[in-house]
Amino acid sequence: MLPKKGSSFPIGRDILTSAEFAQVIASALKIEFGSARNGAKIIMKWTGASQRTAKNWLNGTHAPSGVHLVLLARQSNAVVKAIMLLADRPEMSLGASMISLRRLLLDMLASLDEMM
Numbered sequence: 001m002l003p004k005k006g007s008s009f010p011i012g013r014d015i016l017t018s019a020e021f022a023q024v025i026a027s028a029l030k031i032e033f034g035s036a037r038n039g040a041k042i043i044m045k046w047t048g049a050s051q052r053t054a055k056n057w058l059n060g061t062h063a064p065s066g067v068h069l070v071l072l073a074r075q076s077n078a079v080v081k082a083i084m085l086l087a088d089r090p091e092m093s094l095g096a097s098m099i100s101l102r103r104l105l106l107d108m109l110a111s112l113d114e115m116m
Contacts, residue, residue, distance in 0.1 A: 016086060018063060021063045021086070022057075022060045022061065022062055022063035023060040024082050024085075024086060025057060025060070025063050025064060025069070025072075025079065025082060026057060026058055026059060026060030027060075027082070028076065028078040028079045028081065028082035029043070029057060029058050029072075029076070029078070029079065030058065031078040032076045032077075032078040032079065033058075039054075039058055040054040040055050040058060041054075043057060043058070043072070046071055046072060046074070046075045046076075047064070047068045047071040047072060048071075049064075049068055069083070077099050077103075
């Protein structure tokens with residue numbers, strides 16, 4: 001039976017706040033884009049969100065809603081990994097890490113081929 005008082009729903013051992021969630025997603029987006037200046041524009045393209053909203057997500061002042069989070073996860077392995085780690089499912093994040101590593105290796109091989 002759920003408690004009659006209180007405004008929060010206990011979810012396991014740890015309770016994730018909205019601010020913490022926003023910071024984790026912001027970190028994942030920063031990993032995805034690095035120091036790229038066009039990160040907000042790419043996020044806008046991926047999700048259809050406004051520029052202000054995309055910047056808020058990058059700054060960690062707000063977090064994406066469910067639909068926007070799914071749209072981000074479709075494009076960003078870093079976001080998928082962050083979601084799996086937040087869900088306490090680190091084994092599920094391994095696939096996203098391997099895909100990112102594969103993409104990085106392919107980019108490096110392409111660069112080496114251009115040099116030769």
